[in-house]
Amino acid sequence: MTTTQHAATPANGTTDETATYVYAVCRQLAPAGLSALPGLAEGFPVRALRCGTLTAVVQHVPAADFSQEAWEQRLADRTELERCARAHHEVVVAAAAGGPTAPLALATLYRSDERAREALGEDAARFAAVLDRIEGHAEWGVKVSLPAGSPRPPADPPPDGPQPDAKSAPGAGRAYLERKRGLHRAREHRHDRALQTAEDVDAALSRLATAARRLRTHGQEMTGTAARRQILNAAYLLPHERTEDLAAAVAAWRARTGAEIELSGPWVPYSFVGEV
Numbered sequence: 284m285t286t287t288q289h290a291a292t293p294a295n296g297t298t299d300e301t302a303t304y305v306y307a308v309c310r311q312l313a314p315a316g317l318s319a320l321p322g323l324a325e326g327f328p329v330r331a332l333r334c335g336t337l338t339a340v341v342q343h344v345p346a347a348d349f350s351q352e353a354w355e356q357r358l359a360d361r362t363e364l365e366r367c368a369r370a371h372h373e374v375v376v377a378a379a380a381g382g383p384t385a386p387l388a389l390a391t392l393y394r395s396d397e398r399a400r401e402a403l404g405e406d407a408a409r410f411a412a413v414l415d416r417i418e419g420h421a422e423w424g425v426k427v428s429l430p431a432g433s434p435r436p437p438a439d440p441p442p443d444g445p446q447p448d449a450k451s452a453p454g455a456g457r458a459y460l461e462r463k464r465g466l467h468r469a470r471e472h473r474h475d476r477a478l479q480t481a482e483d484v485d486a487a488l489s490r491l492a493t494a495a496r497r498l499r500t501h502g503q504e505m506t507g508t509a510a511r512r513q514i515l516n517a518a519y520l521l522p523h524e525r526t527e528d529l530a531a532a533v534a535a536w537r538a539r540t541g542a543e544i545e546l547s548g549p550w551v552p553y554s555f556v557g558e559v
Contacts, residue, residue, distance in 0.1 A: 300346040301327070303399045305391045306374045307340045308410045309384040316377050323370050324348070332396055334403045337410055340378045341399060344392070354390050375551050383418040385410055385556045413556050420493060420520050421549030423529060427484055427515035428506070428543040429477050481515040484536050484544065491528050492519035496554050511543060518554040 304323055317329040317340065324344040332339040347353075357363045368389060375386040393399035403410070489495040498516040503509050521529055526549070533546045 301343040302346045302349055303332075303393045303396050304342045304344045304349065305332075305339050305387050305393065305399055305403070306342070306371060307378050307384045307386045308334070308337050308403060308414075309340065309378055309382055310337060310414055311382050312338045312340065312378060313381045316380060317374065320374055320377060321370065322374055323367060329374055332400060334400045335407055337403065337407060337414075339399060339403055340374060340384075341396065342374075349390075349392055372551075379551045383414045384551060385413045385417070386551055386553055416493075417520065417552045417555060420522055420552060420555075421526075422552035422554055423519045423521055423526075423546065423548035424550065425484070425488060425515065425517050425519065425533065426501075426513060426545040426547075427481060428511040428513045428545075429480065431510060431512035477512070477514045480540050480542055484540070484542070485515055485517055487532055487536065488517070488519055488529065491525050491532060492521050494520040494555055498554070514542075520552055520555045523549075 306322070306329070312331045314331050317331075320329050322329040322342040324342060327343045329340065329342045332341045357367055371389050375384060378384045379386075393402060485495070485497065496518045498518060500513045500516045502513075506513055519529070530546065533544050536542065537544050
């Protein structure tokens with residue numbers, strides 16, 4: 284989910300003033316499914332805003348609490364940022380239950396309903412193309428990891444012990460260098476094999492998908508383990524009827540490669556609404 288602030292300079296002034304927060308755009312919406320959601324501002328109903336042939340999912344929010352400065356403070360506060368992201372996502376998921384839904388970025392705000400209607404209306408053709416593309420589809424995430432272990436380095440001679448020396452021990456020195464070269468070749472082979480596995484899995488799953496995106500792989504600080512190295516982080520836009528094919532393909536690649544392949548979804552297709 285992106286957290287980039289978007290055209291977010293609400294009307295500034297007293298706490299009575301409100302701005303219009305936009306969660307998503309869709310064609311049809313069941314407002315009853317949104318009425319119980321708090322959204323980002325409790326006390327203000329999450330509702331539908333008609334924009335020509337499209338419907339935006341919006342909520343009034345206190346303008347003073349959603350200013351540029353307030354958002355900058357939220358982005359710097361991980362707990363608060365996660366709370367906002369979850370609230371945003373909860374509304375998007377509820378809206379998507381009624382049909383294809385194009386989620387907007389976190390912190391998409393306009394000065395008023397009228398300004399939101401005007402801005403979204405100007406982009407109506409793109410939203411229509413996005414909704415056509417994702418209708419009947421869901422996003423699936425795939426992460427592939429391999430063991431991160433590397434070959435053991437050769438034991439260095441003790442500092443106060445005899446050192447490899449071509450004159451005194453030419454055979455020992457040559458053997459030491461050969462072991463170093465062998466480890467280097469093993470690391471290169473392991474790296475090449477990991478890259479090829481990632482390419483093979485991605486190519487196979489992409490053939491099932493309407494669209495695919497390669498995302499940045501996560502390092503140890505994100506995965507929380509040094510034992511495995513993530514080699515593929517990808518998203519696939521799949522027709523609903525191909526879900527079982529995807530699960531079968533993932534299982535087959537697990538068995539074939541021994542890789543750890545994590546499949547997650549179905550998700551609202553966040554990764555495929557910004558490319559049209």
